[in-house]
Amino acid sequence: MKPIPRAVTALTPYHFCAARGSADKTSGYLLSALTALSGDQRVRWVTRARDRIPPVSVIDPSQLLRPEKVYDGKPVEAFRDYSIDENDPIKERVRRTYYEMHTKMTVDFAKGKREKWLKFNTFKANMKDVLIKLNELVDESDPDTDIPNIVHAFQTAERIRLEHPDDDWFHLTGLIHDAGKIMAFYDEPQWCVVGDTFPVGCKWGPSIVYGDDSFKDNPDTYNPKYNTLYGMYKPNCGLENLMMSWGHDEYLYQVLKHNKAKLPEQAFYMIRFHSFYPWHAGGDYKHLLTEKDNEVLQHVLEFNKYDLYTKSAAIPDIDALWPYYEKLIEKYIPGELEW
Ligand SMILES: O[C@H]1[C@H](O)[C@@H](O)[C@H](O)[C@@H](O)[C@H]1O
Ligand SMILES: [Fe+2]
Ligand SMILES: [Fe+2]
Structure with missing residues (x-):
């Protein structure tokens, strides 16, 4: 045969x-x-x-x-079934990851991680090597996939390539969008690397997964500076002025900017906010956003179709696909990067 x-x-x-x-x-x-x-x-x-x-x-x-x-x-x-079932080991793994995230993710914590990681002095590596490392990462927050993240990277990229054949920058965006998870190999627990994101410093959005119960031990829940509708923000301050919970989206976005990646603006939006489900899927936080953020939303939603709904696609032949993606890396984010 x-x-x-x-x-x-x-x-x-x-x-x-x-x-x-x-x-x-x-x-x-x-x-x-x-x-x-x-x-x-x-x-x-x-x-x-x-x-x-x-x-x-x-x-x-x-x-x-x-x-x-x-x-x-x-x-x-x-997809995205976050129901609780203590007898289901995957559901329990997901729930535990989020409860820990929602308990410990405070304004101070997010600031601390920004300070640490945005010095870009942790290691140097090219994009391909970082992606290969993701072979060893199974995302503990994800109820939809139980296989290494590199497979998800190629599934996302290949589906984008099929439907947007001419936008090679978009193919590459699909491939690299989760590369920020590399932090998990440098002493960060998964709960502050993976999973959906949300702004810190204001009232928790109603559509955050497990959010009805999971923030009860977070000190910011009881801090009057942070627990009102606007918290530390001004009305309609705009998406880019929100301090997001620390995770792989913001990190990779900042790494790409720092290393002068030549990707178009849409790619940066997709990367930076793809995990902000309480906004792009839940419709929360409108009072903090601007007109322009609606444009960003369209890009993020276009990306999300591929990020989420390719998780049960066939496993791509990664070795055969590398040469194509290596060329794209060379074109848009060549060489050794500072992480
Ligand atoms: O569990 C997943 C996973 O960690 C993704 O990489 C992230 O982007 C999603 O928001 C999250 O739901
Ligand atoms: Fe992600
Ligand atoms: Fe993803």
Whole structure:
């Protein structure tokens, strides 16, 4: 039997559906990948696709990105399940990570971490080596994936590449967006590296996961400087003026700026705020934001589709993909970086 080419292992009925609904390059890419399959494999793959999707004439274009709200076999409601079940080891791992984060993440703590990490004097390494290190990291806050972060990096990047073939900066953004998790290898516990972020110094947003209960032992919850709606901020001060809980988003954003990465502005927004779910998914904190932040929101939402909903996609052939991404690293963030 012919080995399945990597372009096809990453494809799913979802792409078939998207390709049928548009005559763009994606369909050409998809069709050439499909012709590389043996007859048998092709029949099986296409049948699987057909069973899942409605005929072209009834596809609502707005549904192309969420056909039947199933991503790679996983229904949309099954993502980001933060329900508590003490008998489920993964759910318990996630819950414990967030409870610890929500107990210890204070204004002072976040300031301290900024001071420590934004000196960029911890180590020097190129982007590829940092990403490879993520092979050894399983994110303890994530209920949707239990495999090393490097796989998630390639899953995200490859899906972006498929749907935005011309935006190579976007492919690279997908690949590197979680690289800030490297802090976990330099003495930081996961609770201040991974997970959703939120601003410190004001009332906790109502949509923060576990937030109804998890902040009860956080000293800032009882500090009148910080526990009001605006806390230490002015009304509509703007996203970029919020002090976010310390984590991999802000760190990587700052690393890229410090090292003069040549990525477009959208990429920086996507990286910096991709974990700010209480804002981009929960709609909290509007009173602190500006008109311009709505533009940022559109970019972050576009990114989030790929970050979240590719977590059950096929495992990409990472070795075969490296040469393509190495070129992008060379183009946008070459050489040794200061971390
Ligand atoms: O568990 C995940 C993971 O840590 C991601 O990297 C982060 O961006 C998400 O916000 C979070 O929900
Ligand atoms: Fe992330
Ligand atoms: Fe991610």
